Amino acid sequence: MRKTRHILFFAACLLLACLPASARAQEGNGEIDATAIIFEHVADSYSWHIATWGDKNITLPLPVILYDRESGWHACLSSRFANGAHYAGFHIGDAGKIVRDTDGTRPLDLSVTKTVFALILNALLLVLLVLSCASRYRRPDAWRQPPHGLSTLLEPLVVLVNDEIAKPAVGEDWKRYSPYLLTVFFFILLNNLTGIIPFFPGGANVTGNIAVTATLAAGTFLAVNLTGSKHYWKEILWPDVPVFLKAVPLMPVIEIVGLLTKPFSLAIRLFANIFAGHAMLIGVICVIFVTAKMGAAISGSMTLVAVVLGVFMDCLELLVAFIQAYVFTMLSAVFIGISRQKE
């Protein structure tokens, strides 16, 4: 009962807080382009927009690194390109990517973009977490003590991946693959979770980017196919079907396509889930601003709906963050297990 009252009070405060926003929306020329806001957030960018305070944008400039065959290497901060500025014969094109001034084509772009920066931060955090946890376990008497501090957080997940994924799916030599599966699991989980945090340094759409998920899927592809057994390759190249199906060669082609669709589905599944989650959340929050100039009653009630829905979506995203990390790891383990079959 008291909790309910707290929540209602909190919602009322939020309603009051959005009154100025609604006033400003009525003052300005109005139209809020929700699609643009959503895609601006989920797409990569050269700088990290942290907040807008009044009319001022607080933005973290990030390094831009370009290589052009004619003019060589270029490195600068992304603030040089702010507001459509041109620098060293390049500018940010309509698609949001740096292009040449001359013909609008792309140079080799190795910029530390928002996604790359978030990746580096999360990777550092992950390495720090796991290695500091491992350093505790390195002590000679660690196995006599219950987990403590950080290990109480990480150990159940490690045990979960080992016992529920690696052992049943991979089979007897699970220990060989458990470091890879654990790395993938924690990498995806941490990136998913930091993506849900709405403010800097979280909120970057890392695992909702196809390049990131494709790399992870490629890792699984390599793990599956580099250590595949003889039986596994025979099943692909010379399966037990009538010879005319193999001679064409219809079946091997189908099998090889199947080989590629597995990591492809892994990449698309993770990308689509996280991407959709981010898009949905921002869409729900945009409802507040889209309805802001429709009058106090509609605006207020829609704000309440958006806040309630936003809380629900956030909880759902927490669940999805874990489930997608789990599913990716489990499917990787299953594919590895299939490729390790003897007969």
Next chain:
Amino acid sequence: MDLLLPDTGLLLWMVLIFGIVFFLLAKFGFPVITRMVERRNAYIASSLQKAEEARAAVERLAQEQEELLENTRQQQGRLLREAAEAREKMLAAARKEAAEAEAHMLENARKEIAAEKEAALRDIRQQVSLLSLEIAGKLVSRQLSRDDEQLALLDRLMDEVETDRKS
């Protein structure tokens, strides 16, 4: 939309970052944790087994103790019963022996008394005879002529006296 086309630069960065993370964690992170967790699980399992064994041992000891106690109690009862029986037997034997001894002593005493009495009677009879002879002598000192007749008379008188007493 180029959402589904991976960006080259990002792809390269991701490969680099993930490669480094994988190398670090797979070499220095997770194997250590996995090994320690496995070792601890083994330790816990063995500890549980040991505890179970210890519990079983304690239970067995308690049962043995119980049995021992029960045995001791039975033995104690038997010993007490035997002791009581032995005491009874001994008492009975002693009582019987005492009774026999008493009877024997009584018999002896009676025999002795009878013998004593006989001897006393004989002695008295002799004394009386001698006394009577003396008296008779004194009487006869005046009438010696009839000596034989006197002694026969005396003897006859004594017999009479004895028959009188016996009857």
